Amino acid sequence: MNDRTLTVGLMIFILLIVALITRNGDIAWMILPFLVYLGVGILQTPNLEKLSFSVKRKLEQTRSTGILSIVVGVSLQNKALETVHLAIHEAAQAGMKIIDGELSQWATLKPGESTELNYSFTAARGDYSWESLRFMVSDPLGLIESEMILPANATIQVRPQIKKFKAISLRPQNTVHSPGSIPARLGGRGTDFFGIREYHSGDPLRTLDWRLTARHPHKLFTKEFEQEEIAEIGLILDARQRTDLRIGNESLFEHSIGATASLAEMFLHQGHRVSLHVFGGTMLNAFPGYGKTQLHRIMSCLSKAKIEAESRALGSLDFIPIRMFPNHALIIVISSLTSTDRSLFQRLRAYGYQAFLISPDPIDFASSMLSQDPTNQLAIRAARIERRLQLNEIAQLHIPVIDWQVRQPLFPLVRNALTRSRGQREF
Amino acid sequence: MLSVLCLAAGYIIAGQWIGACAAILMVPAWLFVRKHPDAWLPSICLFTSVGLAVVGRLTGSPPGLMICSSGVALAVWDLLFLDNTMGVNSSKEQIRQYENKHLQALALALGSGLLVTFLGRLLNLQIPFVVMMLLVALLLFGFERIWGTIKKQSIH
Numbered sequence A: 001m002n003d004r005t006l007t008v009g010l011m012i013f014i015l016l017i018v019a020l021i022t023r024n025g026d027i028a029w030m031i032l033p034f035l036v037y038l039g040v041g042i043l044q045t046p047n048l049e050k051l052s053f054s055v056k057r058k059l060e061q062t063r064s065t066g067i068l069s070i071v072v073g074v075s076l077q078n079k080a081l082e083t084v085h086l087a088i089h090e091a092a093q094a095g096m097k098i099i100d101g102e103l104s105q106w107a108t109l110k111p112g113e114s115t116e117l118n119y120s121f122t123a124a125r126g127d128y129s130w131e132s133l134r135f136m137v138s139d140p141l142g143l144i145e146s147e148m149i150l151p152a153n154a155t156i157q158v159r160p161q162i163k164k165f166k167a168i169s170l171r172p173q174n175t176v177h178s179p180g181s182i183p184a185r186l187g188g189r190g191t192d193f194f195g196i197r198e199y200h201s202g203d204p205l206r207t208l209d210w211r212l213t214a215r216h217p218h219k220l221f222t223k224e225f226e227q228e229e230i231a232e233i234g235l236i237l238d239a240r241q242r243t244d245l246r247i248g249n250e251s252l253f254e255h256s257i258g259a260t261a262s263l264a265e266m267f268l269h270q271g272h273r274v275s276l277h278v279f280g281g282t283m284l285n286a287f288p289g290y291g292k293t294q295l296h297r298i299m300s301c302l303s304k305a306k307i308e309a310e311s312r313a314l315g316s317l318d319f320i321p322i323r324m325f326p327n328h329a330l331i332i333v334i335s336s337l338t339s340t341d342r343s344l345f346q347r348l349r350a351y352g353y354q355a356f357l358i359s360p361d362p363i364d365f366a367s368s369m370l371s372q373d374p375t376n377q378l379a380i381r382a383a384r385i386e387r388r389l390q391l392n393e394i395a396q397l398h399i400p401v402i403d404w405q406v407r408q409p410l411f412p413l414v415r416n417a418l419t420r421s422r423g424q425r426e427f
Numbered sequence B: 001m002l003s004v005l006c007l008a009a010g011y012i013i014a015g016q017w018i019g020a021c022a023a024i025l026m027v028p029a030w031l032f033v034r035k036h037p038d039a040w041l042p043s044i045c046l047f048t049s050v051g052l053a054v055v056g057r058l059t060g061s062p063p064g065l066m067i068c069s070s071g072v073a074l075a076v077w078d079l080l081f082l083d084n085t086m087g088v089n090s091s092k093e094q095i096r097q098y099e100n101k102h103l104q105a106l107a108l109a110l111g112s113g114l115l116v117t118f119l120g121r122l123l124n125l126q127i128p129f130v131v132m133m134l135l136v137a138l139l140l141f142g143f144e145r146i147w148g149t150i151k152k153q154s155i156h
Helices: A003-022 A025-043 A210-215 A252-269 A291-304 A342-350 A362-367 A374-395 A410-423 B002-014 B017-024 B026-035 B041-058 B063-089 B093-122 B129-155
Strands: A053-059 A070-078 A084-089 A096-101 A104-109 A114-123 A126-138 A145-158 A176-198 A221-230 A232-239 A273-280 A284-289 A330-334 A354-360 A401-404
Touching: A003 A025, A003 B041, A003 B063, A003 B129, A025 B041, A025 B063, A025 B093, A053 A126, A053 A145, A070 A084, A070 A104, A070 A126, A070 A145, A084 A114, A084 B093, A104 A114, A104 B093, A126 A291, A145 A291, A232 A252, A252 A273, A252 A291, A252 A330, A252 A354, A252 A362, A252 A410, A273 A291, A284 A291, A330 A342, A342 A354, A342 A374, A354 A374, A354 A410, A362 A374, A374 A401, A401 A410, B002 B017, B002 B026, B002 B041, B002 B063, B017 B026, B017 B041, B026 B041, B026 B063, B041 B063, B063 B093
Parallel strands: A232 A273, A232 A330, A330 A354, A354 A401
Antiparallel strands: A053 A070, A070 A114, A084 A104, A084 A126, A096 A114, A126 A145, A176 A221, A273 A284
């Protein structure tokens, strides 16, 4: 039953009352076309108990980066023995932008016939899922409509875009004892010469230093090479509402997400062991792992990460469970910071972690939107001084800090910071 | 247009020039509603058209024209809704099939409705008022039952 049925019913009722009041037979006859119209609708309404449909929802892919459009196809087949008239209405989910096709479809399906609804969309980062298909079955006049809901599951994950970074050669203080690309400052198997020691039984003969052995009779010497191992890297992404800044459709948090994704991809590509913790209203973890599978886990976490109002207890970075990261890992914190966040870095140093801060600059991000009047300029200057002081305080803990203006590419800043740190034997 | 033509002709035959002008004013009203078929505008136009037909009949206009006018107004109202629902989608084969079925059902309903009405008017039945009231009560009871069934189906 819909508005149209109500209108026709009301019209019949009013005409009936008028006919009775005026005792006019012609007005009573005027009711008849309306009655027949309503009657045809009622008589041709399908019996829901006899209806049977099969629904299939197809997605071209289950993962996307959001650049290319995603094609959705829904097919509905009439398995009943009678013809049905139906209207399919799909609802676009928040964050989707339909670029082709239609979300509605009307069809008259004879027994065995099927109809298809195809559309393509682009979407913002996130998880999108469909559980069912809603459609209306009605009589041909559309007077008596019944809603049907059938299961039609599908999910797609729109992941953050990765900007490919070139490999950066890290020199962390500690490495994981697994073959990799980082010189571990330990003698063993490798390619670079590390030193010479006395021969121990079991050393391969090809590593003997014959020249030194010739100079010292009755003694054997073995050449040692520097072991090359992998690094243990932990990424902490700050997803607290208080550190996000949204201007129009652009969000500072999305830049942080992109940076985290690119760093994770770079480190995993180099063979390092990487873990991720997203700290905010909803906490997400990707425990330490290697390779493509770990990249999928991290990307899955990043696609789910969103800014939510956090409870007061989770308002400070002090509550990050830093012990989830292995001992002596290199922890990279991606946060635009608040005034009370310094203590996290003190804790990281106290626990023996190496830390590195990438801080997207909210002042630079917002300043482009502000008018250039003297009051605003003064306020921006004051905020910059406060931020500079805060970053300096963190840098005094021997933590490299990148003050990232998000419109600049991140890679050169990271490369320079790591290269500088390498000179200080920090990494 | 046919609905308005019938109304205007009926009023002119009855010599009701004000009514004829009011009927002609329905042309821009329907055209406006065709461009903006939102919410209740088509229903308001339908009620106005049928209201004019009732007034016309009460002021002595030919009953055939008035009945025809209200029937055609119902068809226009239905087609406006169909047009609004389909929008720009009507190019696909299946949608065209849906439209054709709708038009067939509409033609069947209105054709048979108007035919039965005109045939019925030829029969000169004299029904006592009490019997008429009983018939109306029966009709309302029937409506209530149908309404209940429809509601149950919609929930199902």
